Amino acid sequence: MIDIEQAIVAMASNDVEYAVIGGVALSIRATAYITFDIDFAYSRSRNNLAKIAKALAPFNPRPRGFPPELPFVWDVSTLSKGSVFTLDTTIGDIDLLSEVKGIGDFPDVVASSEKIDLWGFSVNILSIDGLIAVKRAAGREKDVPGLKHLEAIKEALSDEGNESN
Amino acid sequence: MRTPEEKLLNPRPGSKIAEAVRYGLDLTLVVENLRRTPQQRLERLQGAMVSVEKLRLAMETAKAKRRADRK
Numbered sequence: 001m002i003d004i005e006q007a008i009v010a011m012a013s014n015d016v017e018y019a020v021i022g023g024v025a026l027s028i029r030a031t032a033y034i035t036f037d038i039d040f041a042y043s044r045s046r047n048n049l050a051k052i053a054k055a056l057a058p059f060n061p062r063p064r065g066f067p068p069e070l071p072f073v074w075d076v077s078t079l080s081k082g083s084v085f086t087l088d089t090t091i092g093d094i095d096l097l098s099e100v101k102g103i104g105d106f107p108d109v110v111a112s113s114e115k116i117d118l119w120g121f122s123v124n125i126l127s128i129d130g131l132i133a134v135k136r137a138a139g140r141e142k143d144v145p146g147l148k149h150l151e152a153i154k155e156a157l158s159d160e161g162n163e164s165n
Numbered sequence: 166m167r168t169p170e171e172k173l174l175n176p177r178p179g180s181k182i183a184e185a186v187r188y189g190l191d192l193t194l195v196v197e198n199l200r201r202t203p204q205q206r207l208e209r210l211q212g213a214m215v216s217v218e219k220l221r222l223a224m225e226t227a228k229a230k231r232r233a234d235r236k
Contacts (some may be wrong), residue, residue: 001214004207027210028203032194034213116203125203145190152176152185153195156169 002038002092005119006059012121014055017043019113019124021100021134028116028125031149037093041109041126044098049079052096059089102137103130128154170196 004024011018019042020028023035042052053076062072064086072078079085083098099105103112103126112130115122126134128150135147167175173192176182186192198206 001218004211024207024210027206030195030198030201030206032191032198034210034217036214036217118204118207145188148181148185148188148190149195151181152173152190152192153199155181156172156195156199159166 001036002094004038006091007038007094008123009119009121010055010059011040011052012119012123014051016051016055017045017048017106017110018052019106019109019126021097021109021126021130022095025126025131026146026150029128029131029150030153031146033146033149037095039095039097041097041100041103041106043106044080044083046076046080049076053079056087056089056094059091059094061085061087061089061094064088064093100126100134102133102135128157169199173199 002024008020018040020038021041022037022039023033024038026033027035042048053074057074061074062068066072066088085094085096087094087096100109103109109126109130110124112133113124113126116125117123132147132150132154135143135150172180173182173196176186176192182192198209201209
């Protein structure tokens, strides 16, 4: 189970270039959705990888399912060798994605996000339209309730004239 | 102009909101969430995670106890 506040504050306080996507973003957008991990989209610039390495180091990140007896080094070099990381940490599961299906790479994710204040930081959160695009691109049956939630919320928050009928 | 709450609680026929209700979604939970700040929504999510985790652990403990009692 992820500690949402600790994960976001760690990233924000280290000035990481990131955006919150996935289930936590869905919850921020008011859907009645429960998730147990947090997904971050991130910039793959070398400078940003160094910030991510520093931000998450206190939580001993290791690849999820990686045999505990095998050594794993969490540093910029490791981060530079991959683009998707599913991490088990002392504050819960954290997924890092450099690209998001249905949106694109990190600059596209930021363009599809809105800044929202959380625990004293201004955080990029994937927009309702962005989340809808991701769910449509995934095309999974399990995403249908989330998609319908998002479409309903989008309509509720739209101007009266845009309410479809 | 209708408020988001009014739209969610009294959807117009043929709207996306009506479609969601017909699908079986409880939009009163969305109405409650929209009254909260984004941070409050996350704090509530965190609380829900803790509750589900406690329930899962209780079920595992009960299962283990049943297995032990059978022996």
